[in-house]
Amino acid sequence: MKTDIHPKYFPEAKVKCACGAV
Numbered sequence: 001m002k003t004d005i006h007p008k009y010f011p012e013a014k015v016k017c018a019c020g021a022v
Helices: 013-019
Strands: none
């Protein structure tokens, strides 16, 4: 998961990225 980009583009995506939904 790209922890470096999701806070910038998708603050909410941290939960989604953590699941591997990216």
